[in-house]
Amino acid sequence: MKLLKYLIQKEFIQILRDKTLLPMMTVLPIIQLILLSIAASNEVKNVRLAIVDKDQSEMSRQLSNKVVANDRFSIVAAPFNNNQAMDLMQADKVDIILEVPQNFEKEFYRGEAPKLQMLVNAINGQQATIGSGYLSSIIGSLNQEIVLNEPVLFNSNSNNNSNATIIVSNNTWYNPELKYPHFMAPGILAELTALLTIILSAMNIVKEREVGTIEQINVTPIKKWQLIVGKLIPFLCIGMFVLTVGLTVAKLVFDIPMRGSLLLIYGYGFVNIICVLGLGLLISNFANTQQQAIFIAFFFVMIFILMCGLFTPIDSMPTWAQYFTIPNPLAHFISVTRKVLLKGSGFMDVKLEFFYTFILAIIFNSLAIWTYQKQE
Numbered sequence: 001m002k003l004l005k006y007l008i009q010k011e012f013i014q015i016l017r018d019k020t021l022l023p024m025m026t027v028l029p030i031i032q033l034i035l036l037s038i039a040a041s042n043e044v045k046n047v048r049l050a051i052v053d054k055d056q057s058e059m060s061r062q063l064s065n066k067v068v069a070n071d072r073f074s075i076v077a078a079p080f081n082n083n084q085a086m087d088l089m090q091a092d093k094v095d096i097i098l099e100v101p102q103n104f105e106k107e108f109y110r111g112e113a114p115k116l117q118m119l120v121n122a123i124n125g126q127q128a129t130i131g132s133g134y135l136s137s138i139i140g141s142l143n144q145e146i147v148l149n150e151p152v153l154f155n156s157n158s159n160n161n162s163n164a165t166i167i168v169s170n171n172t173w174y175n176p177e178l179k180y181p182h183f184m185a186p187g188i189l190a191e192l193t194a195l196l197t198i199i200l201s202a203m204n205i206v207k208e209r210e211v212g213t214i215e216q217i218n219v220t221p222i223k224k225w226q227l228i229v230g231k232l233i234p235f236l237c238i239g240m241f242v243l244t245v246g247l248t249v250a251k252l253v254f255d256i257p258m259r260g261s262l263l264l265i266y267g268y269g270f271v272n273i274i275c276v277l278g279l280g281l282l283i284s285n286f287a288n289t290q291q292q293a294i295f296i297a298f299f300f301v302m303i304f305i306l307m308c309g310l311f312t313p314i315d316s317m318p319t320w321a322q323y324f325t326i327p328n329p330l331a332h333f334i335s336v337t338r339k340v341l342l343k344g345s346g347f348m349d350v351k352l353e354f355f356y357t358f359i360l361a362i363i364f365n366s367l368a369i370w371t372y373q374k375q376e
Helices: 002-017 021-025 027-039 058-069 082-090 104-109 125-149 151-156 180-202 204-211 213-218 224-254 262-286 290-306 319-324 329-343 351-371
Strands: 047-053 073-077 096-100 117-120
Touching: 002 224, 021 027, 021 180, 021 224, 027 180, 027 224, 047 058, 047 082, 047 125, 058 073, 058 096, 058 104, 058 125, 073 082, 073 125, 082 096, 082 117, 096 125, 117 125, 180 204, 180 224, 180 262, 180 290, 180 329, 204 213, 204 224, 204 262, 204 290, 224 262, 224 351, 262 290, 262 329, 262 351, 290 329, 329 351
Parallel strands: 047 073, 047 096
Antiparallel strands: 096 117
């Protein structure tokens, strides 16, 4: 244990000598957390809309007014025919074209279910999908308002209850104001903590190999597991420090709710950081230069980011891709931070994430110890 103590002390001295490490642990995560939490938003605003109103009726004007009142849309044009509207979409000046056909109001009051045409520019898939969903919701809301305000008229057109209206009341839980920083900040915090530690650890052993100090360690009686543990503990402290800084900034800047136990967050963060550090040290064992280590780490980082559920929900992925998120420690970290901070989940709600991450930590660190080449 005395050898391990000296090795940990040596690693801390070596880390503190690096003048660039302190800004990497404080300034960079703070800037990234603030900027990404604001910029990385799935919310769609300012959808550019063109309305081709061929009916020019009171109902079509009500529809236009209701769309204008919604802050997610901006009506940029009201052309008189489809060709003019398509020219605007071709020039990328509108995102959605809504066509109101002739006799729309008459057919509606006769109970003939008139059809509106919605043409969506799907080059931006997210803008198209979410924007068209918003517009469909507005149209459905207008339909309900008219039926409720004029029930006698509709009942007289039918001898059954087919025109009865079902009113849906929506309640948004856990993030009632739909603030995207509250949704994104916990995920980005988990991402920054995990990625910073994996890159730093991936460069550690290979850096000593480049400067030649690793040869001095190899001829000492230090065992391989002692070397890996001695290098893991200092970076574990760095990871926990970055997690603390991130939680503090997220609360002060975005006022994210912290409904669950912070001890649970720290407990899982402890396990997760050990897991990613094991992967980083494993990468460092196979790299001959820091450049190689960065490229290999970048390969895993890109996969982790794109398949962690931060930007694309895991449930929306193909089934085979969902299985590949199980060995992704970043996906589990994001899931735990969102569940605990936003929902107030307890240990039993995140026990699977703990289990998967614990198994991954054992695998990665065991491989890091096994693959390290040391002269006995």
